[in-house]
Every structure is written in structure tokens, then in C-alpha cells.
Amino acid sequence: MQTSIPKGTRDFGPAEMSRRNYIFETIKSVFRLYGFQPIETPAMENLSTLLGKYGEEGDKLLFRILNSGDFLTNVPDDKFQERASGSFAPFISEKGLRYDLTVPFARFVVQHRNELVFPFRRFQVQTVWRADRPQKGRYREFYQCDADVIGSDSLLNEAELVQIIDQVFRRLNVRTVVKINNRKVLAGIAEILGQADRITDITVAIDKMDKIGLEKVKEELLQKGVSAAAIDKLQPILLLEGDTTQKLASLRSILAASEVGQKGIDELQTLFDYVATFDLNTEVELDLTLARGLNYYTGAIFEVKAKDMAIGSICGGGRYDDLTGIFGLPGVSGVGISFGAERIYDVLLHLDGFPKESLESTRALFVNFGKAEEAYILPVLYRLRNHGINAEIYPEADKMKKQMNYANRKEIPFVVLAGANEMQENKFTLKNMSSGEQQLVSSEELIKILSRHEVI
């Protein structure tokens, strides 16, 4: 029988799981350090919650769940005849798999607003699904690791998110650069250009600056119907030189006529002032070409890139002023970030950055020689486990070669042998599998040696 799994999904074996858990645990522990609390939401949401929140593209990428039971009976005859999936679909599907963690979170906040303590700091590490066409580093099922603060306008939140990013990548030993921009500044730019209604086209185009270059961006803008005069005015903004302070200063004069632009610059200034007082490993820079696709961002936007590997962003986020408004709770501002665990995995693999001990599962294997030996071993095994030592006994009295081979394959560092000789002396032979050395020890010594956590 041929087995397979759906397109764009993956299995994870034990070795991959321990590496992935290392990443998840690192991220979660930093989230906890900053006072964030975990929540989980269901894999599926009502389509009414999901639809229309990610733009037209996003709606197409939603996985929809077929209604259970005899789902065709609810379809009116005329819809059935039309064969148009657009009008047909609502009758046969009312649930979908979540597309990200932010929208379900917004729904969660609205639904539980009376139980929550605001400002609410939550983190969430769960799978999301997108019916995208898979390629390298892009899957139809993947994890997101989100932290958001909701119910606070303070820019201190943005500043602390930068600290969190720094702390996570410091612990993972990945050199990064954090790029920051502000959606209000982008709106200001569109306003100055006299193209306030084209803000989406403009931001999408200038987001491609580092990828396709200035000339292509200008071409794309022309094609989208932005006037040549406006593009000429845009050019000096994209080519701003100098450090952050200088960039902000020149931007302030360029955007003098835009109120929203000035507001954005103020916010950026405050954020960078905070960040300047932190002792960070990561570089933090102002990048006016950073746009981020998601259209619910309204203030700061972040993106993190690895310095030692070209793989796109490994973390991103921003402020959204009214995400809960669509669920009937207006005026609640939030800001959050999302770590891309799958890409961080690829970066660590590339840098050989996974710690050796994260792979070890069993510390000691007891060789099985037979029933009498089993009875001798089991109480000691129980004691080892009570001391927090991962240990196992081979379940059958198979050939030594096979049992030793099992230890090799599982990369178990110690093997314990206890047969007639050892039983007579009430001792155990402890073998170090990497050096091949072995010693005769008591059960007390066994526990003592195996409790040491050094890597061998």
C-alpha cells in the first residue's frame, strides 16, 4: 500500500521534534519572562470570523471545511444549477481552518472581554493552514509563535517587543537585524504624493525596493496608475541617507504638510529613543521601504532578518488599532509579533546552531539478559527514573549485538549490563558508549554518575 500525506504538509520524526521543541521552548520562555500568558484557540473557526479579514487573496487561501451530514440538502435548486462555487460554497461550508493566530485572537478578546485583565499580554504557539502553492520554506500547514499586547496604546509595548526579539535570537545564537517602519509615515508619503487612496499599491511596490530595485519599483508604480510627477517626488524619500536621527529629521521636513505623517515620525522617534537605552545584540534600523502586506497594521511595523542566511523574514509584526472593531469592540489597540519557527529552523540548521544535548532522549539503556536479570534491574530502573534520569530496559532478551545496536542507533550514551556476575556482587557494569570504557559500580554510584548532566 502506497502511503502519502496531503500536499504541503510534513511528518516530524524524533530528531526533528527535539530540534523544533528547542526553538518553541526558547521563544515561549522569553514570552513568559515579559509577562505574556498562553492561550489556545480551536483549529477551526466559523467562516464568518475568518472571511474578509485577509483581503481577497487571503480569502482564496482559506481552507474550508465541508459541513457534516447530508450537506447538499440545504443548497437551493437554483444555486445547484448555477454551478458557481462563489454562491454555492456558503451552503455547504460554514467552518474553516485558521489562517493565522491574530484574527482568532481578536475574536477571543471580544468574546472573553469581561474575563480578561487589560492590557492583556498573550502568547500563542499553534499551527495555521493556508491553501497556498507550496515551495521551499512555504507549507500549507505550519506553526506561528505570536505574542501580542492588546488594550494599550503605549509605545513602551513596541519597545519591549524589540527587546523580546533581541532576547530570543540572542538565546538561539542567530545574528539579526530588526527593521522598523511606521504605517502612518507610509500614509503620510501617499498623502504628500497626492495619492492617499493608492496607499496599498504604493506600499506594496516600495516593499520590493531591496528585491527588484528602484527602476522596477518606478515601473510598477507607473503601471498601477501613479503619476510620473508623484513618482519623482517619492524617489528622494526612498533614497534617504544617513543614520536614523538624520533620516527622521529629513523625513520630518519632507512630510511637513501631512498630519498623519508627523504623527508617524513622532512614534518612530519615541520608539527609537526607548531602544537606544537598551543593551541589544541585534541591530535596529529604520527602513522606509518596509511595508508588510497585511493591511490591518496602522502604526509601527517590524521585520527581522537573519544576517547569515538569505531566507526572507524570520519574524514580523506591528500595531493594529482596530482589529477587534470588526467583531464589535471598537477602540482597542494592539501590537504584536510573530516568530516564523519553520524558517528559524532552517537558519539554525544552516548555521549548525542546534545544541547537541537537545537530541538526547534516553541517557541509559539496560541490556536484557533474561527473566532473573529483569527482576534485578527493574527496581534500580525505577529509582533512576525517580531521580529524573531518562532510562529504559530493552524489552526482550535478544542478542547482545542487537541490543547494543539499538543503543547506537538511538545515540544512547550509556549502557548498563547486569548479568549473573554483577548480580552476585550486587553491582552493575556501566559502559560509556562513546569511549567504550566500562566500570563496575553500585546502584548508588550508578545514579550519581548518570545524574551528571555534562555532555559526553
Added chain:
RNA sequence: GUGGAUGUAGCUCAGUGGUUAGAGCACUGGAUUGUGGUUCCAGGGGUCGUCGGUUCAAUCCCGAUCUUCCACCCCA
């Protein structure tokens, strides 16, 4: 969603319009009845992605479909 490539043993890959399709690694057994990683010997395992067409004959040629990969769109 658009364009291009790909699919042969568990894995990495050879190969041919014509008898029983191969290698390395892995697996199982033996050399070796309390000592693994090395070596040697033997063995099991494939409707050559799936369906259809051309042909006396297809794993090979053609078409469709699915998978994986690459670029675009978009994104983590």
C-alpha cells in the same frame, strides 16, 4: 492563480522500445551463546507515481492527473 522542471527498492540514484530492472546505504540472518560502531558472507524487498493512448511489445514514446522542486503572485 501563472510559467518551468521532476517522479525507478525504505533512502540516494544508475539504466533500457524486446527474456528474470540494477548499485550504494538501510533492513534481516550468519561468521561472533556477555559487548555495539569495522570487516566478510547470504537473504528479503520494486504492477519503474497513477490512469489512459500509440505499438506485435512501454519503466522508456504521447496525453491527462497527482507529488515534489524552482520562478512569479503573495507570504511565515
